[in-house]
Amino acid sequence: MGYRCVVLIKQVPDTKKVTGKTMNDDGTVNRAALPAIFNPEDLNALELALRVRAQYGGTVTVITMGPPGACEALRDALCRGADRAILVTDRRGAGSDTLATSHILSCAVKHQGQYDLVVCGRQAIDGDTAQVGPQCAEKLGIPQVTYVEADVQLNNRTIRARRNLGNGWELLEGPLPVLLTVTGEANTPRPQAARRTMKYKRARSPIEIEREVAEAMPDASDEDKLKAAVKRCDELKAAGLLIDQFNLDDIGADFDWVGLRGSPTWVNRVQTIVLTGSGYKKVESTEAAITAMVHELIEDHTIG
Numbered sequence: 001m002g003y004r005c006v007v008l009i010k011q012v013p014d015t016k017k018v019t020g021k022t023m024n025d026d027g028t029v030n031r032a033a034l035p036a037i038f039n040p041e042d043l044n045a046l047e048l049a050l051r052v053r054a055q056y057g058g059t060v061t062v063i064t065m066g067p068p069g070a071c072e073a074l075r076d077a078l079c080r081g082a083d084r085a086i087l088v089t090d091r092r093g094a095g096s097d098t099l100a101t102s103h104i105l106s107c108a109v110k111h112q113g114q115y116d117l118v119v120c121g122r123q124a125i126d127g128d129t130a131q132v133g134p135q136c137a138e139k140l141g142i143p144q145v146t147y148v149e150a151d152v153q154l155n156n157r158t159i160r161a162r163r164n165l166g167n168g169w170e171l172l173e174g175p176l177p178v179l180l181t182v183t184g185e186a187n188t189p190r191p192q193a194a195r196r197t198m199k200y201k202r203a204r205s206p207i208e209i210e211r212e213v214a215e216a217m218p219d220a221s222d223e224d225k226l227k228a229a230v231k232r233c234d235e236l237k238a239a240g241l242l243i244d245q246f247n248l249d250d251i252g253a254d255f256d257w258v259g260l261r262g263s264p265t266w267v268n269r270v271q272t273i274v275l276t277g278s279g280y281k282k283v284e285s286t287e288a289a290i291t292a293m294v295h296e297l298i299e300d301h302t303i304g
């Protein structure tokens with residue numbers, strides 16, 4: 001039967017390719033100024049899951065929560081080897097902080113079916129909190145291993161995983177199901193496979209199909225557009241190219257726990273900090289001079 005892996009992937013703005021004005025005047029991110037990419041460590045999470053499937057059998061399902069444009073990351077994952085892709089999209093989820101995001105994602109994981117491993121990247125390069133993985137584990141009520149830095153070993157219902165401690169590593173063993181967060185050092189993500197790319201570049205979610213139909217038939221009635229969209233969805237489903245799409249009702253989310261209402265974190269202000277050098281101070285390499293320097297750094301709160 002193998003192991004059923006669910007990988008949480010996020011589409012993020014490419015913070016390395018900044019063009020134009022990246023922040024809006026209200027402090028929100030100007031996403032139009034930044035190309036969207038697959039969050040780098042989520043590629044490592046996907047690779048880990050694909051290796052589990054290759055070694056032990058099973059399935060790999062990818063889930064993303066985001067706007068319809070996030071389907072690009074889902075298609076990418078299908079081209080690299082994922083078996084199933086799920087888009088969770090709903091305007092009522094807008095403004096969700098990490099706690100609300102974790103509520104939505106954990107509902108989606110439960111809703112998609114049974115699972116043995118939930119695999120996340122360690123951290124997203126835009127939000128940068130590294131909170132979503134651990135919060136999902138808590139909400140799913142399963143153990144977690146964070147900072148996984150190598151392939152995992154599985155035996156019956158037990159996992160053995162090596163986690164990075166910064167100055168060393170530890171080997172953990174525990175029962176399934178489990179949630180892992182994976183670092184960029186864990187593996188080298190495989191590229192898209194050419195044959196899969198030819199197939200899955202045509203994969204679409206229902207919301208993308210609705211938009212394509214509306215563009216192709218601008219003068220048609222709503223009824224005709226709906227009929228055309230349903231027909232297209234059926235064709236794609238038959239060809240294994242329909243990206244599953246859930247809204248918050250489908251996954252049974254609690255509306256007190258989503259969107260701005262369910263988000264206890266508020267972004268007060270976003271500030272760009274430019275670090276500049278301001279001269280240097282020479283310290284003699286004597287015990288006394290170094291002790292004086294350390295005291296000075298503690299006093300001005302540079303270290304504490």
Ligand SMILES: Cc1cc2nc3c(=O)[nH]c(=O)nc-3n(C[C@H](O)[C@H](O)[C@H](O)COP(=O)(O)OP(=O)(O)OC[C@H]3O[C@@H](n4cnc5c(N)ncnc54)[C@H](O)[C@@H]3O)c2cc1C
Nearest residue numbers: 008065095097098101120121123124127128129130131132
């Ligand atoms: C008050 C507030 C309002 C916000 N409003 C918005 C908003 O309107 N729109 C918006 O886009 N963001 C918004 N955000 C940011 C949003 O909360 C975070 O992007 C999101 O919770 C993920 O946090 P992170 O980026 O720190 O991910 P991390 O915790 O660093 O991510 C760790 C891992 O979790 C998984 N993961 C994280 N997010 C997702 C996802 N969406 N889908 C699948 N897997 C995921 C990935 O595997 C990822 O590698 C808001 C944040 C706050 C605090």
